[in-house]
Amino acid sequence: MSALAPPRAATVRESTGANRTGPSPGRRRRRTPPLSWLRRWVSPLAIVVVWQLLSNAGVIPEQKLASPLQILATARDLVADGTLGSETVVSLQRVGLGFAIGASAGVALAVLAGLSRLGEDAVDPPMQMLRTLPHFGLIPLFIVWLGIGEAPKIALIALGVAFPLYLNTFAGIRSIDRRFLEAARTLHLNRRQRLRHVVVPGAVPQALVGLRQSLGVAWLSLIVAETVSASSGLGYLINHAREFLQTDVIVVGLAVYSILGLVTDAIVRALERKALAWRP
Amino acid sequence: MASVTRTARVAQVRDHHRSYGDTAVLQGVDLDIAGGEFVALLGRSGSGKSTLLRSLAGLDASPASEVQVDGRTSVSFQEPRLLPWRRVTENVGLALLSTARPEERARRAATALGEVGLTEKGEEWPLSLSGGQAQRVSLARALVSEPDLLLLDEPFSALDALTRIEMHRLVLQLWARHEPAVLLVTHDVDEALMLADRVLVLDEGRLAHEWTLPTPRHARTPTHPHLSEVREQVLAALGVQTVDQKAAGAA
Numbered sequence: 389m390s391a392l393a394p395p396r397a398a399t400v401r402e403s404t405g406a407n408r409t410g411p412s413p414g415r416r417r418r419r420t421p422p423l424s425w426l427r428r429w430v431s432p433l434a435i436v437v438v439w440q441l442l443s444n445a446g447v448i449p450e451q452k453l454a455s456p457l458q459i460l461a462t463a464r465d466l467v468a469d470g471t472l473g474s475e476t477v478v479s480l481q482r483v484g485l486g487f488a489i490g491a492s493a494g495v496a497l498a499v500l501a502g503l504s505r506l507g508e509d510a511v512d513p514p515m516q517m518l519r520t521l522p523h524f525g526l527i528p529l530f531i532v533w534l535g536i537g538e539a540p541k542i543a544l545i546a547l548g549v550a551f552p553l554y555l556n557t558f559a560g561i562r563s564i565d566r567r568f569l570e571a572a573r574t575l576h577l578n579r580r581q582r583l584r585h586v587v588v589p590g591a592v593p594q595a596l597v598g599l600r601q602s603l604g605v606a607w608l609s610l611i612v613a614e615t616v617s618a619s620s621g622l623g624y625l626i627n628h629a630r631e632f633l634q635t636d637v638i639v640v641g642l643a644v645y646s647i648l649g650l651v652t653d654a655i656v657r658a659l660e661r662k663a664l665a666w667r668p
Numbered sequence: 669m670a671s672v673t674r675t676a677r678v679a680q681v682r683d684h685h686r687s688y689g690d691t692a693v694l695q696g697v698d699l700d701i702a703g704g705e706f707v708a709l710l711g712r713s714g715s716g717k718s719t720l721l722r723s724l725a726g727l728d729a730s731p732a733s734e735v736q737v738d739g740r741t742s743v744s745f746q747e748p749r750l751l752p753w754r755r756v757t758e759n760v761g762l763a764l765l766s767t768a769r770p771e772e773r774a775r776r777a778a779t780a781l782g783e784v785g786l787t788e789k790g791e792e793w794p795l796s797l798s799g800g801q802a803q804r805v806s807l808a809r810a811l812v813s814e815p816d817l818l819l820l821d822e823p824f825s826a827l828d829a830l831t832r833i834e835m836h837r838l839v840l841q842l843w844a845r846h847e848p849a850v851l852l853v854t855h856d857v858d859e860a861l862m863l864a865d866r867v868l869v870l871d872e873g874r875l876a877h878e879w880t881l882p883t884p885r886h887a888r889t890p891t892h893p894h895l896s897e898v899r900e901q902v903l904a905a906l907g908v909q910t911v912d913q914k915a916a917g918a919a
Binding site: 567568570571572573574575576577578581585586589590592665666667668 | 725726727740741742743745747749751752753754762763765766793794795796809813819
């Protein structure tokens with residue numbers, strides 16, 4: 389056994405280095421050995437097993453938190469009768485629409501402010517003042533203005549999305565190395581060509597940071613909006629279950645929220661890999 | 669062809685003034701550059717060498733009565749200034765964006781890369797190149813559009829000594845092939861004496877001194893009598909004391 393110890397210790401060290409999130413120099417060079425990937429699943433599984441045992445023993449009452457097996461069964465039922473699917477689609481539509489509106493507005497304003505001094509003077513001051521406002525604080529006003537239908541939810545998501553995208557895209561445009569713009573002029577590129585080949589690609593890295601932030605805000609805004617009031621969607625599913633103490637349904641709803649968040653994060657990461665391939 | 673282009677004047681600068689705030693940088697510069705001529709412009713730091721180059725490049729707007737360039741210019745800077753998000757071939761092709769179709773751009777960019785010996789780097793990203801390679805790509809990008817006036821702003825000063833020698837040879841080779849007029853801004857006297865037809869020194873905002881170098885380039889060695897004489901004169905014009913003068917001053 390003792391002969392096995394040193395290489396195993398080395399495997400552990402490698403795995404912690406390779407699994408760290410964010411751009412670390414070791415990420416690309418080192419391959420994670422399959423064994424250590426498995427090892428990382430041991431403790432989460434153990435927690436689930438202990439949870440199940442405690443539920444079986446009656447230590448965790450079902451009204452407070454359903455058991456993992458119960459939750460799995462409920463998830464299967466909700467998928468089978470189509471409830472989960474249809475409510476998820478409703479929530480996805482809200483996020484999609486809110487994100488589309490907020491992202492278009494944020495990027496459009498950033499381009500306006502980024503490309504002209506006049507635009508900056510007109511757009512940036514109100515944006516900088518409004519960005520300190522916690523947008524969830526606007527819910528009462530939105531309800532007064534827009535009622536309790538779809539409009540206030542979409543408005544809340546759009547508002548939350550617009551700011552991180554605006555701030556980052558604007559900063560991205562303004563941080564472009566002036567020397568590249570100068571080089572483009574010596575290559576006799578016209579304004580449109582300079583935009584396409586220098587300004588837009590130069591602003592993309594920072595804009596992608598904004599995209600990631602704004603997607604996080606979008607999901608958060610959806611959850612808050614649906615929790616405040618909803619007659620459909622995942623938030624409705626959860627709130628409805630609360631009234632009947634169906635903790636299994638609540639957990640299933642939460643799981644779907646986090647899966648959707650993970651999926652969008654994976655999409656953005658794939659996008660970043662493709663768009664930033666030029667970085668060493 | 670060569671004799672025709674060499675007679676035409678490419679750039680004409682007359683009584684050119686430029687100042688930054690209260691600091692007058694250029695105070696009445698006069699300069700003519702003939703087609704195909706290789707001119708080196710020397711001067712101490714802050715003498716306005718790069719300012720004059722920027723005027724000729726059209727980066728700082730100047731009245732047409734002061735600065736006039738006939739034909740196309742292109743610039744290679746001290747830093748290669750390749751767009752990091754465009755592949756090497758695309759970077760070279762940028763110079764042809766308004767003048768050539770995509771297929772022709774790619775073909776001419778590949779030819780230009782071949783001329784600087786980097787055919788195999790065409791699909792690489794600029795940030796993966798070494799300093800010398802990036803500077804060669806920058807030269808290819810500057811020449812692919814067949815400019816009438818090539819402006820070189822200290823393009824070799826950030827390179828190591830051996831790479832610099834290679835670059836000198838490459839520049840002469842490319843100059844002989846494409847026959848642009850060249851204005852090389854540098855602070856390296858020996859570089860100027862190796863490469864140029866004519867050496868100018870910018871002093872107090874004016875082109876105060878000028879030397880013509882008739883010696884063929886293959887015969888230019890550090891011990892060449894005329895060149896070493898010019899070298900002393902250029903250094904004196906730049907305010908560099910030679911060893912003899914220092915000794916005399918100390919005694």
